[in-house]
Amino acid sequence: MSMQSVVPSLSRRQSTSAGQRPMEVHGLFGSIELMGARMSYSRNAEIYGDDEPAEYLYKVLSGAVRICKLLDDGRRQITAFHLPGEIFGLEVGNTHRFTAEAIVDSSIVVVKRSTVVALAARDGDMARQLWAHTARDLQQMQEHMLLLGCLSAKERVAAFLLQIGKRMSASNEFELPMARQDIADYLGLTIETVSRTMTQLEHDDAIGLLTSRRIVLRDRAVLKRLNA
């Protein structure tokens, strides 16, 4: 697993075009690109590991990332996926408590945590943005707990497809970056149950499976009704 093909590339601090003040315009999270280095991670590469010091903060440019924890006996829980434009790896303490891995070959901007924390110490608004980001993560986790605690397999898969669909594309069609096993570990199901449930949703005409990865949402009403 996780072959080490991390290729750092130097594309930092490209001069901002005249008169822009990206810090104010987009806040931290719009301007991370300007402060960090672009890195490439190949499929299944580990970006950071459980219990490692949290030295960096990451933003996905392209590709996709999974945040997960592996239990001793091999069971795995994926707590989040991160798609292009999203930020991950922000910790308040100084160690990571989960592992981050590239799901497909991914391009990611990396910023030193110390830089950001120092910024926040001087700038109250920046501090607030960091807090808000952690709060957003928390909210997503709470949503996900609802899913894991209350929903049936069919409801979980439907909720998942709606969620990813919204994040991946404005239209009804999109390509899943992750394998069935990843989906299963995210939804707390087995790969077989995920597969069967997708087939079932297709028979119900709620979705279309152009290929196993390429999905069309045909009937959002049905999918949403499955949700709470």
Next chain:
Amino acid sequence: MSMQSVVPSLSRRQSTSAGQRPMEVHGLFGSIELMGARMSYSRNAEIYGDDEPAEYLYKVLSGAVRICKLLDDGRRQITAFHLPGEIFGLEVGNTHRFTAEAIVDSSIVVVKRSTVVALAARDGDMARQLWAHTARDLQQMQEHMLLLGCLSAKERVAAFLLQIGKRMSASNEFELPMARQDIADYLGLTIETVSRTMTQLEHDDAIGLLTSRRIVLRDRAVLKRLNA
């Protein structure tokens, strides 16, 4: 549900004894008592509701609180329990996204959110503490997701008892403040499964059930091995 027997009582800003600087000594969370009003909530009273404006921040003095969300069809997920000494209700945005209810008659300190947020705007360390608190909540949610996504019924109940045991008492014996139904909704199980699992753990000599609520942890090793 949730009878309105909220009894505010005025015990605020009791003069700090000479020379103490509780702000610096305990930080925000040690000194909340000094900034807020004590309130009493009776069993099953709602402390705040889903989608209500988040005007206050709360600290449990005595009793216990559940944070939950109710789905349309009656399914309920409890995302957290709060025991004496613990803080809840802190939101970054200005609405609550869950409901908080007293599990038993509870005494709770209530502080205006605006007070705390204003404090944080002036004091970077305070801001950091708020962030840290949200991060702790996040971490707990992530732990809980692991439980909901990966563990069997027996593992969940064992993990729950260890967790509550640690928070309730230094010894091995403690009284559960919540009913079986609350435990079930927290663990993503049914009340029957929780009950059966407890009986089974007792037969395994992992725990003792002095009464249905009073628990003794007899064999932590067994309980922990059930955990990850």
Next chain:
DNA sequence: CGATAATTTGATTTTTCTCAAGACGCGTGG
């Protein structure tokens, strides 16, 4: 084209849920 990984499908088992009933605990009022 062949090898390997990913996905789907089928048959069976296990776990957990559901429905139903009984036991227990506790406060109230006779």
Next chain:
DNA sequence: CCACGCGTCTTGAGAAAAATCAAATTATCG
């Protein structure tokens, strides 16, 4: 003090959901 009622908890039997085991099919890559 006891009987009653009510809410909570436990237990049992059967049903349902999802997991497991096994195999077939399909996609991917050199």
